[in-house]
Amino acid sequence: MGKNTIIVEENVGAKSRKTTVGITKFVGSGDFGILTALIALIVFTGLMNPRFFSIYNLQTVGQQWAVFGILAVGETFVIVIGGGAIDLSLGSITALSGVLVALFMVNYHIPMILSIILVLLITSGIGLWHGLAMTKLDIPPFVTTLGTLAIARGAASVITHGWPIINLPNSFLFLGQGMILGMPVPVILLLTIAAVAVFFFYYTKYGSYFRAIGENVKAAEKVGIAVVKLRTITFVLSDFLGGLVGIIVAARLSQGQPAVGTMYELYAIAASVIGGTALTGGVASIFGALMGAAIITVIWNALVLLGISAFWQDIALGTVIVVAVTFDVLRRRKNA
Amino acid sequence: MESEYFFEASHITKKFGAVVANDDISFGIRKAEIVGLVGDNGAGKTTLVKQIMGVERPTKGDFYLDGKKVEISSPTVAKSLGINAVYQELALFPSLSIVENIFAGSQLTGPLGISKWKIMKEKAYEKLRVLMKDEVPRVDTPVKELSGGQRQEVAIARALLFNVRLLILDEPTSALSVREREKIGELVTALKDQGISIIYIGHNIEEVFNLVDRFIILSRGKKIADIEKKNTSLEEVVALIVSGGAIGRSHLK
Numbered sequence: 197m198g199k200n201t202i203i204v205e206e207n208v209g210a211k212s213r214k215t216t217v218g219i220t221k222f223v224g225s226g227d228f229g230i231l232t233a234l235i236a237l238i239v240f241t242g243l244m245n246p247r248f249f250s251i252y253n254l255q256t257v258g259q260q261w262a263v264f265g266i267l268a269v270g271e272t273f274v275i276v277i278g279g280g281a282i283d284l285s286l287g288s289i290t291a292l293s294g295v296l297v298a299l300f301m302v303n304y305h306i307p308m309i310l311s312i313i314l315v316l317l318i319t320s321g322i323g324l325w326h327g328l329a330m331t332k333l334d335i336p337p338f339v340t341t342l343g344t345l346a347i348a349r350g351a352a353s354v355i356t357h358g359w360p361i362i363n364l365p366n367s368f369l370f371l372g373q374g375m376i377l378g379m380p381v382p383v384i385l386l387l388t389i390a391a392v393a394v395f396f397f398y399y400t401k402y403g404s405y406f407r408a409i410g411e412n413v414k415a416a417e418k419v420g421i422a423v424v425k426l427r428t429i430t431f432v433l434s435d436f437l438g439g440l441v442g443i444i445v446a447a448r449l450s451q452g453q454p455a456v457g458t459m460y461e462l463y464a465i466a467a468s469v470i471g472g473t474a475l476t477g478g479v480a481s482i483f484g485a486l487m488g489a490a491i492i493t494v495i496w497n498a499l500v501l502l503g504i505s506a507f508w509q510d511i512a513l514g515t516v517i518v519v520a521v522t523f524d525v526l527r528r529r530k531n532a
Numbered sequence: 533m534e535s536e537y538f539f540e541a542s543h544i545t546k547k548f549g550a551v552v553a554n555d556d557i558s559f560g561i562r563k564a565e566i567v568g569l570v571g572d573n574g575a576g577k578t579t580l581v582k583q584i585m586g587v588e589r590p591t592k593g594d595f596y597l598d599g600k601k602v603e604i605s606s607p608t609v610a611k612s613l614g615i616n617a618v619y620q621e622l623a624l625f626p627s628l629s630i631v632e633n634i635f636a637g638s639q640l641t642g643p644l645g646i647s648k649w650k651i652m653k654e655k656a657y658e659k660l661r662v663l664m665k666d667e668v669p670r671v672d673t674p675v676k677e678l679s680g681g682q683r684q685e686v687a688i689a690r691a692l693l694f695n696v697r698l699l700i701l702d703e704p705t706s707a708l709s710v711r712e713r714e715k716i717g718e719l720v721t722a723l724k725d726q727g728i729s730i731i732y733i734g735h736n737i738e739e740v741f742n743l744v745d746r747f748i749i750l751s752r753g754k755k756i757a758d759i760e761k762k763n764t765s766l767e768e769v770v771a772l773i774v775s776g777g778a779i780g781r782s783h784l785k
């Protein structure tokens with residue numbers, strides 16, 4: 197008890213004091229640990245190959261961080277609601293979305309903005325299906341999203357007959373390749389989404405309710421939290437963001453390519469877990485997910501810079517995922 | 533005729549497949565009355581509570597408040613009618629803070645759904661100060677760091693957050709120390725003095741007997757007795773529960 201026993205005046209106390217308390221809290225938190233790990237990784241990679249810090253390489257890292265980071269935010273929203281919620285379809289949705297936006301613009305001559313809106317509606321619709329399947333039909337999300345993993349990838353190949361769709365308009369490419377003051381546009385999109393997610397997660401009632409549902413769904417029902425609605429919304433959000441990433445990737449590659457995004461769902465899950473999200477739900481950090489995504493991106497970039505073959509990259513990232521989840525499970529078991 | 537009861541349950545039946553958890557249960561609750569709802573494990577007490585709270589819908593039967601039929605379709609509706617409950621397993625969220633737990637399902641929000649944390653923290657603190665009297669933990673402490681008694685008080689603070697007319701306590705003392713149990717007893721009496729009615733569920737019949745004005749006894753989903761404490765004895769209540777009403781006396785229903 198003891199140290200928790202402070203009266204409310206302190207809760208509402210002077211701002212400077214609050215800030216100090218905030219910093220002390222942050223240093224002791226998982227978020228701080230993950231930030232330290234990221235910085236160590238960056239320093240190590242930079243020492244091994246100073247080219248890491250070249251502007252060009254940092255921009256490449258930024259673009260890839262945006263891709264993994266946006267997916268990790270979506271995945272975090274899904275995982276936190278618990279009950280076995282997970283989205284295994286994000287990589288395939290990335291591919292389908294990129295192919296569809298290219299198809300709409302190039303083959304059907306639909307204006308760019310309209311094409312983007314259409315694609316985001318379609319991927320959100322897929323999310324709605326995943327959400328309703330979990331909440332109304334009691335189908336485990338693992339099953340429905342695994343189904344979409346196969347179906348969306350297959351659909352992307354069927355639509356394109358396996359070939360990329362090229363000749364995308366220049367204004368569209370800006371979304372993936374553009375720079376504003378040396379900052380890649382995808383990074384700006386990532387930071388915008390992160391800001392909205394942080395607002396949603398920490399400043400509105402929804403973040404608190406998501407964690408409540410993930411931690412104790414029966415109790416959440418008893419206190420009148422709209423469990424069905426909120427669980428469904430998280431899948432819509434996740435697959436909306438998957439659609440957005442597909443658009444960014446298509447713009448970056450200048451093509452709608454059915455083979456992109458393979459295993460991205462795993463990277464998103466790994467980023468989320470490395471960042472402190474419990475696979476069992478209830479506990480999550482948006483900041484942690486972004487840092488987790490950055491760690492995965494830096495590892496990926498380091499392997500490229502150090503000239504290690506692509507096959508080893510999969511093995512390395514797979515190992516990181518298993519190690520991160522194992523540590524997470526052990527840590528939680530110890531705390532329980 | 534004006535009813536003496538402000539809250540009434542009429543012919544409540546709840547089936548889970550073949551299981552009849554509540555079988556045609558009717559009763560009324562007076563203002564500022566403590567009613568002990570007792571019965572063996574699986575008698576149907578919690579099921580009845582869940583229907584009063586709108587967590588479950590009755591298969592058959594209705595509820596009346598001030599003589600008017602009410603559709604309690606969700607816990608939010610129950611709360612707005614002045615009915616709230618503290619559940620057997622407390623229904624808390626261990627890794628959420630005290631204030632998040634107290635306002636779970638009923639956060640105060642401004643435009644864009646922005647949580648009014650400052651006001652909620654003050655209100656949560658106020659409620660806890662009244663309940664806990666002595667040491668009040670910081671309201672942003674995770675509930676998992678609290679003792680059993682403190683958790684109980686957080687759950688009660690949540691139930692008392694809104695103007696409550698009928699408070700249901702489902703086995704509020706099963707996990708508590710003797711001192712903490714006494715505290716709950718004092719609290720229940722104090723609430724009654726404020727005009728709040730209480731349905732008190734418990735397995736320790738002696739403890740319940742000291743607290744309540746009336747007993748409603750369930751057995752295998754059926755109401756087998758509804759009796760004023762002054763017309764019965766501890767021994768009789770225990771005998772009724774154990775025998776499942778087999779020793780029934782005609783005046784009990």
Ligand SMILES: Nc1ncnc2c1ncn2[C@@H]1O[C@H](COP(=O)(O)OP(=O)(O)OP(=O)(O)O)[C@@H](O)[C@H]1O
Nearest residue numbers: 548551552553571572573574575576577578579580
């Ligand atoms: N959701 C459900 N699905 C199926 N059966 C249920 C459900 N909820 C309760 N039951 C059954 O209904 C009956 C009454 O259960 P209930 O929990 O209401 O009893 P109780 O009087 O609260 O018991 P206890 O004293 O052990 O808390 C039991 O047979 C129980 O198994």
Ligand SMILES: [Mg+2]
Nearest residue numbers: 577578579620
């Ligand atoms: Mg019960």
